[in-house]
Amino acid sequence: MCGIVGVVSHQPVNQILYDALLLLQHRGQDAAGIATNHSSMFSMHKANGLVRDVFRTRNMRSLQGNSGIGHCRYPTAGSSSEEEAQPFYVNAPFGITLAHNGNLTNWEQLKQDMFLNDRRHINTDSDSEVLLNVLAHEIQTATTGLMLDPDAIFKAVTVLHRRVKGGYAAVAQIAGVGLLAFRDPNGIRPLCLGINETEQGNEYLIASESVALEGMGFRFVRDVAPGEAIFIDADKQLHSRQCADNPKLNPCVFEFVYLARPDSVIDGASVYATRLKMGEYLADKIKREIPEGEIDVVMPIPDSSRPAAIQLALRLGVEYREGFIKNRYIGRTFIMPGQAARKKSVRQKLNAIPHEFKGKNVLLVDDSIVRGTTSREIVQMARDSGAKKVIFASAAPPVIYPNVYGIDMPTRDELIAYGRTTEEVCKEITADYLVYQDIDALKKSISDVNPALTEFEASCFDGIYITGDVSPDYLDKLEHARHNPKKPVAEDTARTQLNLNAATTEG
Numbered sequence: 001m002c003g004i005v006g007v008v009s010h011q012p013v014n015q016i017l018y019d020a021l022l023l024l025q026h027r028g029q030d031a032a033g034i035a036t037n038h039s040s041m042f043s044m045h046k047a048n049g050l051v052r053d054v055f056r057t058r059n060m061r062s063l064q065g066n067s068g069i070g071h072c073r074y075p076t077a078g079s080s081s082e083e084e085a086q087p088f089y090v091n092a093p094f095g096i097t098l099a100h101n102g103n104l105t106n107w108e109q110l111k112q113d114m115f116l117n118d119r120r121h122i123n124t125d126s127d128s129e130v131l132l133n134v135l136a137h138e139i140q141t142a143t144t145g146l147m148l149d150p151d152a153i154f155k156a157v158t159v160l161h162r163r164v165k166g167g168y169a170a171v172a173q174i175a176g177v178g179l180l181a182f183r184d185p186n187g188i189r190p191l192c193l194g195i196n197e198t199e200q201g202n203e204y205l206i207a208s209e210s211v212a213l214e215g216m217g218f219r220f221v222r223d224v225a226p227g228e229a230i231f232i233d234a235d236k237q238l239h240s241r242q243c244a245d246n247p248k249l250n251p252c253v254f255e256f257v258y259l260a261r262p263d264s265v266i267d268g269a270s271v272y273a274t275r276l277k278m279g280e281y282l283a284d285k286i287k288r289e290i291p292e293g294e295i296d297v298v299m300p301i302p303d304s305s306r307p308a309a310i311q312l313a314l315r316l317g318v319e320y321r322e323g324f325i326k327n328r329y330i331g332r333t334f335i336m337p338g339q340a341a342r343k344k345s346v347r348q349k350l351n352a353i354p355h356e357f358k359g360k361n362v363l364l365v366d367d368s369i370v371r372g373t374t375s376r377e378i379v380q381m382a383r384d385s386g387a388k389k390v391i392f393a394s395a396a397p398p399v400i401y402p403n404v405y406g407i408d409m410p411t412r413d414e415l416i417a418y419g420r421t422t423e424e425v426c427k428e429i430t431a432d433y434l435v436y437q438d439i440d441a442l443k444k445s446i447s448d449v450n451p452a453l454t455e456f457e458a459s460c461f462d463g464i465y466i467t468g469d470v471s472p473d474y475l476d477k478l479e480h481a482r483h484n485p486k487k488p489v490a491e492d493t494a495r496t497q498l499n500l501n502a503a504t505t506e507g
């Protein structure tokens with residue numbers, strides 16, 4: 001999950017993009033970038049780091065133009081090297097920059113195909129660079145003559161949807177032509193549209209989360225539909241079209257559990273309201289499993305579990321207290337690169353108030369347990385602070401399958417619940433008791449808030465991969481690649497194949 005934003009304005013957009021990226025920072029802390037368009041020129045700056053560290057005044061000054069796109073990155077493919085920071089750029093046709101949230105499941109195959117058939121060289125292992133090149137190739141194919149019209153752009157996105165598999169929400173700029181945004185046919189990753197009606201005419205902002213629209217003074221218009229493409233031309237006229245053959249809305253449940261900010265509304269559901277519901281359903285399960293009077297106090301593990309914990313405490317009729325204080329200058333732990341950094345930062349990030357624990361049976365609530373980094377440390381901290389019993393509850397079910405659509409959990413063996421029963425996970429995190437949310441209750445927490453949402457991308461919980469191309473064999477290969485990172489890059493394989501073909505022909 002990365003944060004993406006695109007804006008078309010009557011004013012310079014550098015500050016709007018910077019501020020919008022700050023509002024999306026929780027979606028990616030590894031790298032950030034902005035590309036603006038000024039007549040037919042792009043200006044771009046991107047680097048590893050947080051938004052506030054990547055852009056200096058001189059960079060901001062160079063980002064000229066009244067339209068642009070921005071990205072904050074949490075890598076799911078390739079590496080976290082600076083070359084893979086986004087936006088990406090291709091010079092032909094027309095000049096295109098693109099920023100992508102999600103993960104393509106067939107990017108390696110596409111990269112090979114493009115090298116062999118489309119004669120396109122892709123210089124990194126980023127799936128997003130592949131996405132941009134597919135878009136560029138299809139725009140080239142759909143264009144007749146020298147002019148590019150919305151019809152050709154929508155035709156290109158239609159073919160792109162047929163070629164590309166996985167999760168993707170993207171914003172792209174075509175130099176001097178306009179801003180394009182599209183969402184994959186399953187609507188896995190979120191994307192929404194906002195408007196600012198000014199005396200000079202309409203301005204538009206498209207972003208991963210509604211919080212970025214509201215924070216920048218744009219009015220939320222609607223979510224981009226699964227498979228839909230929106231194009232805002234150079235005269236700021238908005239065109240949109242459904243470009244997928246079989247669009248279906250299957251938003252990622254993990255956005256509601258953890259990824260998105262609680263003040264965002266995704267596909268018509270307030271993230272905060274869904275988290276309150278998760279707390280209610282979790283309370284009902286706790287009532288069934290834990291004897292009454294056993295819990296003295298309910299505590300959240302800051303930040304993401306707070307809404308669920310508040311509502312859970314209310315439903316149980318047990319006191320809610322904050323026993324852990326978060327250092328607000330440390331980022332999110334789960335999306336940090338590397339287990340050592342994650343482990344160290346839990347202790348740096350959260351500190352216990354011993355008085356709140358002494359002699360009490362505490363119920364610690366987290367939104368999810370993924371690798372168990374947080375829960376292992378937190379249970380120990382509660383015990384060190386004098387808790388009598390530590391009961392742990394997760395507002396999401398056990399995470400037992402890899403995610404291949406934009407959350408970096410590609411290998412089963414890093415997931416604490418993989419191959420373990422709830423009792424075994426409980427033992428691993430050294431809690432006295434552990435309660436997980438049921439998958440149906442999790443889905444219901446979202447459907448209760450927006451009854452139109454009935455189908456979800458919930459593969460990390462239920463193992464169902466809705467794009468249909470993720471087999472057990474695919475997951476094995478992915479795991480193997482993650483464990484042996486020095487594999488030859490896909491293009492080398494393609495080059496070898498080309499040479500082999502040439503040798504065969506010549507022979």
Ligand SMILES: O=P(O)(O)OC[C@H]1O[C@H](OP(=O)(O)OP(=O)(O)O)[C@H](O)[C@@H]1O
Nearest residue numbers: 303304332333334369370371372373374
């Ligand atoms: O089992 P794990 O691998 O530790 O992952 C799960 C934890 O990571 C996240 O917290 P994070 O610190 O990233 O962000 P938050 O402040 O939004 O809760 C999430 O809220 C859980 O606390």
Ligand SMILES: NC(=O)CC[C@H](N)C(=O)O
Nearest residue numbers: 001002075076077101102
């Ligand atoms: N988390 C994301 O959305 C990542 C986008 C893209 N797959 C990358 O690795 O840069």
Ligand SMILES: [Mg+2]
Nearest residue numbers: 301302303304
């Ligand atoms: Mg957390």
